[in-house]
Amino acid sequence: VTSDREPFSHLTGLTCSATGRSYDCDRPQNLSEAGATLLAEYDLDRVSATVTREVVAARAPTLWRYHELLPVRDPLCVRDLGEGFTPLVPVPTLGARLGLTNLLVKDESGLPTGSFKARGAAVGAARAAELGVTELAMPTNGNAGAAWATYAARHGMRATIVMPVDAPRVTRVETHLAGADLVLIDGLISDAGRAVGEYVARTGAFDASTLKEPYRVEGKKTMGLEIVEQLGWQVPDVIVYPTGGGVGVIGIHKALRELQALGWIDADRMPRLVCVQAAGCDPIVRAFEAGQDVVAQTDTSTVAFGLNVPAPLLGGPLVLDAIRQTGGTALTVEDEELLSAMALCSSLEGLLCCPEGAATIAAVQKLREGGHLSETDVVVALNTGAGNKYPDVVDLDPAVIARDGLVP
Numbered sequence: 001v002t003s004d005r006e007p008f009s010h011l012t013g014l015t016c017s018a019t020g021r022s023y024d025c026d027r028p029q030n031l032s033e034a035g036a037t038l039l040a041e042y043d044l045d046r047v048s049a050t051v052t053r054e055v056v057a058a059r060a061p062t063l064w065r066y067h068e069l070l071p072v073r074d075p076l077c078v079r080d081l082g083e084g085f086t087p088l089v090p091v092p093t094l095g096a097r098l099g100l101t102n103l104l105v106k107d108e109s110g111l112p113t114g115s116f117k118a119r120g121a122a123v124g125a126a127r128a129a130e131l132g133v134t135e136l137a138m139p140t141n142g143n144a145g146a147a148w149a150t151y152a153a154r155h156g157m158r159a160t161i162v163m164p165v166d167a168p169r170v171t172r173v174e175t176h177l178a179g180a181d182l183v184l185i186d187g188l189i190s191d192a193g194r195a196v197g198e199y200v201a202r203t204g205a206f207d208a209s210t211l212k213e214p215y216r217v218e219g220k221k222t223m224g225l226e227i228v229e230q231l232g233w234q235v236p237d238v239i240v241y242p243t244g245g246g247v248g249v250i251g252i253h254k255a256l257r258e259l260q261a262l263g264w265i266d267a268d269r270m271p272r273l274v275c276v277q278a279a280g281c282d283p284i285v286r287a288f289e290a291g292q293d294v295v296a297q298t299d300t301s302t303v304a305f306g307l308n309v310p311a312p313l314l315g316g317p318l319v320l321d322a323i324r325q326t327g328g329t330a331l332t333v334e335d336e337e338l339l340s341a342m343a344l345c346s347s348l349e350g351l352l353c354c355p356e357g358a359a360t361i362a363a364v365q366k367l368r369e370g371g372h373l374s375e376t377d378v379v380v381a382l383n384t385g386a387g388n389k390y391p392d393v394v395d396l397d398p399a400v401i402a403r404d405g406l407v408p
């Protein structure tokens with residue numbers, strides 16, 4: 001039972017992920033003095049005492065149904081576009097092909113701007129607006145920029161979005177039409193990040209870079225909350241996630257720990273979190289295999305553009321913790337493998353994944369073949385965006401397509 005007098009958010013503070021030191025959550029914040037990400041804390045005892053799973057389940061199907069566990073204090077600061085509560089789609093035909101009886105895809109393709117980045121942007125932009133931010137800037141591989149430009153427009157904030165010149169074209173169009181200042185960089189997202197650093201130092205715009213602002217991860221956390229709710233408040237055995245900067249994995253891990261603290265899921269059972277990267281950009285997989293910290297790479301490349309993050313130095317330690325603490329693993333897939341998986345999933349299930357999402361399907365296949373998954377494991381693969389956003393990753397074979405206008 002909830003009371004109208006209960007706060008909309010039970011946010012209590014921010015904690016440095018490296019030192020545990022507390023920070024004021026009611027003013028705009030970036031990194032801690034230790035140079036680490038700040039993570040949001042909530043009064044989970046109070047949430048547990050005042051809200052039930054049934055109350056949550058009866059609310060509107062958007063990510064804001066978990067508002068006690070989100071940072072926005074004033075419901076009037078939520079300007080939603082219907083984000084969240086994406087389907088958890090059983091894919092039995094694909095599962096049978098891969099030797100799994102319980103394969104599901106959490107399909108993020110229907111979100112505003114066509115990717116899961118809408119979650120982080122919806123929550124991050126709403127909280128920034130609530131704290132009085134009027135102008136923000138960020139580097140992106142495309143999807144996050146499109147999402148943040150969109151929600152910045154929704155909140156009447158100015159946005160400066162810096163992305164590599166070869167980011168998916170549609171994300172440039174989305175960013176531009178949302179009225180943001182779009183800057184194209186001849187380089188990688190790390191170069192875009194440096195440009196944003198200089199820009200915010202010069203102008204005082206709020207730095208909304210991945211994991212430099214604390215609330216994007218809260219939006220992404222809702223993927224974990226939804227997966228568990230959609231499975232009847234049970235955790236799956238494995239969650240497979242395409243990892244670039246790492247926010248998604250970090251968010252899902254945080255969601256699971258908060259659900260355990262609330263007593264809404266079994267305190268002894270965590271799904272194994274699996275991080276998938278492209279063979280052409282795999283700093284986290286290398287660190288995991290070597291048992292070391294993440295080291296920056298150079299000259300990385302993959303068609304799964306969102307995974308082309310050569311230096312995920314802020315998220316790296318937190319992703320590695322999530323994998324290790326849950327008994328998960330990290331692996332790479334080649335571009336050819338993820339493109340084959342994209343075709344397989346679409347032809348067997350009618351589900352057109354983005355290349356990053358298809359990487360999780362290719363990874364599931366490898367994990368099953370390698371004996372890391374058993375036939376009856378409940379496996380959730382994340383399709384983080386719409387395949388339609390990437391019309392250029394597949395070459396249509398003229399020998400198959402063009403028949404001189406004659407229908408065979």
Ligand SMILES: Cc1ncc(COP(=O)(O)O)c(C=O)c1O
Nearest residue numbers: 143244245246247248306356384
């Ligand atoms: C479609 C898609 N999937 C996955 C990722 C990786 O996201 P994360 O930062 O959560 O690791 C991105 C990042 O740009 C993306 O656009």
